[in-house]
Amino acid sequence: MDILVKSYAPPPVSWSEIYRYMRTAEPDSAVCDTARECMDEIAGALRYDVCYAETPVKEHNGALEFGFARTDSRDLRICLRGCDRAIIFAATVGAAPDRLIAKYMRFSPVKGLCMQAIGSERVEALCDKFCREMSVSCAERGETLRPRYSPGYGDLTLEFQKDVFRLLDPPRRIGVFLGESLLMTPVKSVTAIIGVIDGGESNEAKHTT
Amino acid sequence: MELKEYIKENILFLDGGMGTMLQQAGLGPGELPERWNLTHPEVIERISRGYYDAGSNVVCANTFGANSLKFSPEELKSIIRGAFEIARRAKESSRGGQEKFIALDLGPTGRLLKPYGDLDFEKAVSVFTETIAIGAECGADLIMIETMNDSYETKAALLAAKENSSLPVFVTNAYGADGKLMTGASPSAMVAMLEGMGADAVGVNCSLGPRQLMPVIEEILSCASVPVILKPNAGLPAVRDGKTVYDVSEEDFSREVSRAVEKGVQIVGGCCGTTPEYIRRLTETIDPIRSFAPRAEKRSVISSYTKAVRFGKDPVLIGERINPTGKKRFRQALIEKDLDYILREGLLQQEHGAQALDVNVGLPEIDETEMLKRTVFELQAVCDLPLQIDTSDPEAMEAALRIYNGKAMINSVNGKIESMDAVFPLVKKYGGLVVALTLDENGIPDSAEGRYEIACRILERAAEYGIDKSDLIFDPLAMTVSADKNAALVTLDAVRMIRERLGANTSLGVSNVSFGLPCRDAVNSTFFALALENGLSAAIMNPYSSGMMYVWHTFRVLHGLDENCADYIAFAESTPPAEASAAPRASSGTETVSVAPDEKDKLREAIKKGLKDRAGQLTDELLVGTEPMRIVQEQIIPALDEVGRGFEAKTVYLPQLLMSAEAAKTAFEKIKTAVLSGKNDSPDKMCVVIATVHGDIHDIGKNIVRLLLENYGFKVIDLGKDVPAEEVVAAALEYSAPLVGLSALMTTTVAAMEETIKLLRKNAPRCRIMVGGAVLDREYAEKIGADKYCGDAMESVRYAEQLYSELQNEGK
Structure with a gap:
């Protein structure tokens, strides 16, 4: 099974998403200025890296079996129904958000909150970009993709992260690490599974959160 | 010949990508390659011999990921010993007539060190120490620390190497497309640290192809006074016709690496995708005995x-x-x-x-x-x-x-x-x-x-x-x-x-x-x-x-x-030249600026609007003629209360609340300095210990709670994130804190919260405990034994105020 690595140019920014992550429906001009100042500071330090692999997947005795692991998750099984392959990926925007969130949460929590929101929006935008790209190349082969699904969603436990990390080796490929409590660093990183289905209606990958 | 002697006059050829070769030989996804030393020794020997036959002077024993975080002590020993036995057999049976050495290969642990990750620096040193001790016993000629993408972990590995052996140590890091390590180090920063600690050679491996790594290697050559190493990938992997191929051919690879040698690189090899054929091409292209380009002078x-x-x-x-x-x-x-x-x-x-x-x-x-x-x-x-x-x-x-x-x-x-x-x-x-x-x-x-x-x-x-x-x-x-x-x-x-x-x-x-x-x-x-x-x-x-x-x-x-x-x-x-000092300072008490009574509310307004600098300036002015504690009671707290009520009523959003809190903090810091320089009472109410529980690294909610508690005059001891229960108890006792606040975001870490509460109940029974975090609710908080569930930061403040007033009434 081959593990591939991709680096992307920055995806377009959605300010409404950033404000949503900041839990403010109506940002005033001071908040908008602070958020833009934070974006100016962090933008040049972000990376947009993904590593991924395509694996076979089949249902067996009520469990899902991948080439590298198995899981009893019922929710994932529903999500991957009809798929015989899946794309497993890890994505990150790098360590800059960790550093800046840590710094500003101590000295300017407003900026900390902005950095936090920007990091979340950026990594989600990266995942969306990657999924769209996969969707396009699958469509060329007459395949469609299911929505992406991450360990920790529904009944797919975080334990599954261990299997994903054994498969993809993200520490080495894109600098994403798994801690003892199964949380990732850099914090603005995502792992997910996307089911691949032969034929079927167009079902572009999208958020599941 | 000793390795250090050999590299004085010769280009040293390393091996290529062991991982790539193992995958070709059938290593399964997620399988640990080092186990093959025990299960498939003949495959490892064949690959190693292939590199020696291609002209490699150094072949790494198959120990890249051999560490005690992945293997039990017994298995670790068997794996490393097996790796050296295999490498020795390959060395002895190779037809190559060149000088041959065996390296103990040390890759990253796979865990990130604190403060961003959860692995303690000394733990990392001890993990590397265990591998190095066994490798040195097995007769390694050198230690090759490679593919490190974090400067701190690199330091841990090099420190362990220097403390536990007298072998030469080569260090290479994996730089990204931006020319930096994942944790941000520039090549010159790495050279400074590694040379300072006594690395015998430094350089770069993995990540990219030789052409893309050239700017990194040029920066290293410009500042390294020790030999420089280049071990690039055979470009980037891509899938063609269902097969993984690397986009740099053997010929292009050796041409680019030769260019680097002309510039002064002395130690060359390959990483991912470089089969023995790549190394053979290198050894055939580059004359090993040559006059080297002068190295950079030692720098201060x-x-x-x-x-x-x-x-x-x-x-x-x-x-x-x-x-x-x-x-x-x-x-x-x-x-x-x-x-x-x-x-x-x-x-x-x-x-x-x-x-x-x-x-x-x-x-x-x-x-x-x-x-x-x-x-x-x-x-x-x-x-x-x-x-x-x-x-x-x-x-x-x-x-x-x-x-x-x-x-x-x-x-x-x-x-x-x-x-x-x-x-x-x-x-x-x-x-x-x-x-x-x-x-x-x-x-x-x-x-x-x-x-x-x-x-x-x-x-x-x-x-x-x-x-x-x-x-x-x-x-x-x-x-x-x-x-x-x-x-x-x-x-x-x-x-x-x-x-x-x-x-x-x-x-x-x-x-x-x-x-x-x-x-x-x-x-x-x-x-x-x-x-x-x-x-x-x-x-x-x-x-x-x-x-x-x-x-x-x-x-x-x-x-x-x-x-x-x-x-x-x-x-x-x-900075206009007339400005005496750019630093923000508390009032010295000698200024003659006075504030008219109707101007006093300006501070309250500045805090409400979240104007940090203005709030600091107004506090300085007010301190000239007003008791510090009066400013707190009449200006800061009322402003915060008003904003807090707006937040609770959902007419003020989180960013605005935080901006006001920051402005109030600036004012409060001025008050604290003024109190210390005079004989006024401490502005602090009571002590509150707060922490994100063990195993959890999310601390944003906890930090907001700290900021607001400080604003309201509480002395906050913030223990940070991922805090063991014992540390929380120790702090609660040391500061005689009447209140402890615990935060957890993950379902997996609520157990640690419960354990912390139990330990607090046992050792600091008079202490009240408030909890918060995305995974909790009132019912669950009660179930795990907390006194109070706080849905947001303002609720924490209200609870602390309530407890403070109870204690005041009890005369404590």
């Missing part, structure tokens, strides 16, 4: 975890403000372990142009070793300037140097034998640029010649320890000119002598010159200008002084060090 350099700062022509500014001498508020912060205050001082100096920070936290009433270690660790989490470890206690110095992520500046050694014998071994082991004071057992000589002679003796002694002149920076001691009219002249002469005769760098604590005089800034600035003109390389100074900063910028302009005068112009635009 220090580094942080991201960048290097070089000493020489361009003078370096070292901020002096992290030091308790003469600063009541700073002393108070040290005694209260108020790290935030100290860290803020560091960040503020960086904003004002400091290029390195002196760190002195010595006070008789605190444990200096612990405090220095903690300050250095925490500073590095928020500030990327190199640090100068400033202590006279060798134990504290070693503890700080050990955990420092980079090559530190060390303050200081002097001409006394006792001092040199205590400090030089630390410089040699951990690396460092050490400030050498020109004094000895007989004190400070009155003459420049006398100070110069001590400098010469220090230089000789340093050489006996294997420390180069480039790692010394002499401080010929700025003395008080009001006590001796010739003091400044002697110091200036000594600076020039050391510069001209020894060709060494110099540094001064500039501000000492003006003690006892009025308008000290004028004296300091003029003395600084004269010292720079006499060749001063660095100054420990106050970066808040616009006078000193003007001198520095002007000197750089006049000496052609500031391209297009860009730095000077930017500074002058932001």
